[in-house]
Amino acid sequence: MTEPLLRDILQNHGLKATSQRLTILDYLMTHETHPTAEMIHADLTTISLATIYNTLEKLVDVGIVIVIDTQKDGKRHYDFYGEPHYHIINSRTNEIIDADNFDVKPLFEAARQASGLNITGFHIEIYGVDPDDAK
Amino acid sequence: MTEPLLRDILQNHGLKATSQRLTILDYLMTHETHPTAEMIHADLTTISLATIYNTLEKLVDVGIVIVIDTQKDGKRHYDFYGEPHYHIINSRTNEIIDADNFDVKPLFEAARQASGLNITGFHIEIYGVDPDDAK
DNA sequence: AAATAGATTAGAATAATTCTAAAGAGGGAA
DNA sequence: TTCCCTCTTTAGAATTATTCTAATCTATTT
Structure with a gap:
């Protein structure tokens, strides 16, 4: 996805457009794997795990992302929620x-x-x- | 709830009717509080926390109970699922x-x-x- | 460019849940 | 009823997903 649009998505929801957030949001929008925080971190190794969690929390708070608990693996899975x-x-x-x-x-x-x-x-x-x- | 019926519910689902399971199932059927494992343990103090978890897992496996993750408190809430x-x-x-x-x-x-x-x-x-x- | 509120980070801390292995108890068979 | 075997229970240890801390950094506004 092009950078300016990602920027707008974040800013329209009142979030600062940091490079980490742009990277994580792009990752979520381009992967249909419903990843866990750990899975995202495994792919985006330069971003700390704490930031992955912090960012996901923000994205969930503003409604861009939702959580799926499959209740099978004890981990939370995240899903970009562009369309309901x-x-x-x-x-x-x-x-x-x-x-x-x-x-x-x-x-x-x-x-x-x-x-x-x-x-x-x-x-x-x-x-x-x-x-x-x-x- | 009367004991014989609780027994039947467990046995009809292939589970041994232990006293702990009868007590926990009765608790779930008579409380609409959607409790966590810890909340159940706080009320049923004579049953070990490990058994609470073991029993809930069995009850979920056979479909008598379901899990609700409100995603707000980081704990799993359990719900007797007699009727969908x-x-x-x-x-x-x-x-x-x-x-x-x-x-x-x-x-x-x-x-x-x-x-x-x-x-x-x-x-x-x-x-x-x-x-x-x-x- | 400076100021500042908010973001990032490594590592420690927390706490929900699972595991271990030893002792106990349902329930079918005889 | 009693025996037996498999499954269950238990205390406590272990695991691990997630959160916290507090120091450093940066996006945005003026």
């Missing part, structure tokens, strides 16, 4: 697939009715298994 | 509300189409804020 989407997780392989072929408006309305809250976001994980996996 | 439902989380207070006024069939069908997997379960967390909270 949901996740389909293969229970055998733990592979995470992004999907957006579902309209969340009815769900939001149901949640508003049930809680009285103004709905601000959602996380959806759907679990499945390969049809030809034995049982 | 989704969660509405107040972003200010981190309160977790159970709700079931939503039909997941269309979502399951969308996920099946997107992934080709046989869908086995779901986790949905909807985030919201109190309408009269300032901004």
Whole structure:
């Protein structure tokens, strides 16, 4: 991704555009691997692990990135959240697939009715298994 | 809850009905607090923390209990999952509300189409804020 | 260019969770 | 009922993902 645009994304969300943040954001936008902090650090070795964590926290706070806890490996996975989407997780392989072929408006309305809250976001994980996996 | 039924729940899922498991399952079924392992241990002091963790893992494996990661306190919260439902989380207070006024069939069908997997379960967390909270 | 609020860093600290290996107990078989 | 075997429980140690510290650096504003 071109640098000026990444810069704008950060600044539009009130974050200083440091070189580390530009690098990490670019990494997240160009990888569909749903990486952990450690995985990012393994690829971006010049950035300290503390900065990886700090930056991810900021990006999550402003809503650019979301956290997925697959609850299988005890680590948090991070996902660039440019367009709202949901996740389909293969229970055998733990592979995470992004999907957006579902309209969340009815769900939001149901949640508003049930809680009285103004709905601000959602996380959806759907679990499945390969049809030809034995049982 | 009456003991024989708890026993059946465990045995129907292939788990031995130990007294610790009966106690923990009863606790989960009678508390809507979405407790952490530590919270359960604080109330059931005679059961070791390792057993709390071991038991929760088993209950999650067989699908009686699910994990909610609110991603706010770094701890896993556990929820008896007798009837499928989704969660509405107040972003200010981190309160977790159970709700079931939503039909997941269309979502399951969308996920099946997107992934080709046989869908086995779901986790949905909807985030919201109190309408009269300032901004 | 200077000022400053915020960011980065290495390394230490924290704490949730998992592991170990020894002792105990369900539940099926006879 | 009693035996037996496999699975469970336990205390405490170990692990490790994440957070903290406090010193140094830098992006942005004036």
